Amino acid sequence: MLGPMTRAIEFVQAHWTHGVEVVLLAVLLYYGYLYFRGTPGAKILVGLALIFISLTLASQLLDLHVIGWLLRSLTVFLAVALVVIFQPELRRALNELGSQHFFRSALQKKESIDQLVETVFDLARRQFGALIAIERDISIRQFASTGVDLDAVFSKELVLTIFHPKTVLHDGGVIVQNDRITAAACIFPLTSREDLDRSLGLRHRAGMGITEESDAIAILVSEETGHVSLCHRGIIERNLNAEKFRRRLNQMLLLERYEANPPS
Amino acid sequence: MKQILLHNWKIKLTCLALAFVVWYVIRQNVDPSGELRPFTQTEQKRK
Numbered sequence: 565m566l567g568p569m570t571r572a573i574e575f576v577q578a579h580w581t582h583g584v585e586v587v588l589l590a591v592l593l594y595y596g597y598l599y600f601r602g603t604p605g606a607k608i609l610v611g612l613a614l615i616f617i618s619l620t621l622a623s624q625l626l627d628l629h630v631i632g633w634l635l636r637s638l639t640v641f642l643a644v645a646l647v648v649i650f651q652p653e654l655r656r657a658l659n660e661l662g663s664q665h666f667f668r669s670a671l672q673k674k675e676s677i678d679q680l681v682e683t684v685f686d687l688a689r690r691q692f693g694a695l696i697a698i699e700r701d702i703s704i705r706q707f708a709s710t711g712v713d714l715d716a717v718f719s720k721e722l723v724l725t726i727f728h729p730k731t732v733l734h735d736g737g738v739i740v741q742n743d744r745i746t747a748a749a750c751i752f753p754l755t756s757r758e759d760l761d762r763s764l765g766l767r768h769r770a771g772m773g774i775t776e777e778s779d780a781i782a783i784l785v786s787e788e789t790g791h792v793s794l795c796h797r798g799i800i801e802r803n804l805n806a807e808k809f810r811r812r813l814n815q816m817l818l819l820e821r822y823e824a825n826p827p828s
Numbered sequence: 829m830k831q832i833l834l835h836n837w838k839i840k841l842t843c844l845a846l847a848f849v850v851w852y853v854i855r856q857n858v859d860p861s862g863e864l865r866p867f868t869q870t871e872q873k874r875k
Contacts, residue, residue, distance in 0.1 A: 586848050587844075587847075589847035589850055589851055590843045590846075590847035591843075593847055593850075594839065594840055594843040597843065598839075617846070617849060617850070617853070620853050624856055
């Protein structure tokens with residue numbers, strides 16, 4: 565009985581550093597994937613990575629010396645090519661790393677949620693139609709290019725101005741990333757679901773569409789009724805009051821329990 | 829902790845598998861001293 569146990573302990577003692585290396589690499593790959601997922605260069609990156617890994621594996625397993633030599637020689641050029649291809653994304657990533665947003669506390673997030681709730685229900689009271697998409701892990705910055713770049717600090721006054729029916733920017737959606745409004749008047753993809761209530765307009769369908777394509781949260785205010793709705797993963801919750809809206813946002817942005825308990 | 833692990837679990841598992849492949853390939857090409865091996869293992873065996 566002690567034999568296998570001792571061998572297992574010895575194995576762990578001898579190889580735990582390898583495990584740490586693999587886990588660190590996995591974490592780097594995961595966050596790299598999440599960051600580059602929504603960018604235009606993501607497909608190039610996935611394609612290059614697939615070609616590189618499959619060729620390297622083939623050269624290792626089948627002893628293809630020429631391919632192996634070629635891959636080694638090309639590695640340096642490939643690294644330079646990647647830096648050139650992803651120059652805008654790398655610059656943005658380093659920028660975000662140096663900013664305060666990366667290290668935001670739950671308290672700061674709670675304050676942002678309170679401000680968001682106040683803003684949304686002010687929009688509802690005035691019956692200003694609104695569509696706000698809050699980015700989470702999966703990038704939605706590809707939709708920002710369909711609208712007008714803002715990169716402004718989130719504030720109630722700014723949102724009320726954007727969605728005022730007489731302004732140029734009121735049509736389309738607003739994208740919020742880390743407490744900043746990155747773009748307004750953005751065009752989001754419409755949901756293709758046919759089983760929806762016919763009373764749902766294009767704004768609601770766009771809100772559902774963006775949440776089907778990413779893990780973003782879409783907040784909708786109806787221009788006709790002033791009702792507030794919330795979309796996540798293609799599911800819409802309609803006619804929410806302030807208390808329920810706040811609770812849902814807290815669940816999604818702070819507690820992350822939403823996936824475990826989605827609304828029926 | 830459970831929620832952190834289970835969130836996006838398919839992507840996380842893929843990344844772990846990919847990380848192992850990358851680690852294995854690098855390990856095959858690097859000496860324990862950290863130097864890049866000039867030849868593959870079979871070439872060395874032949875020598």
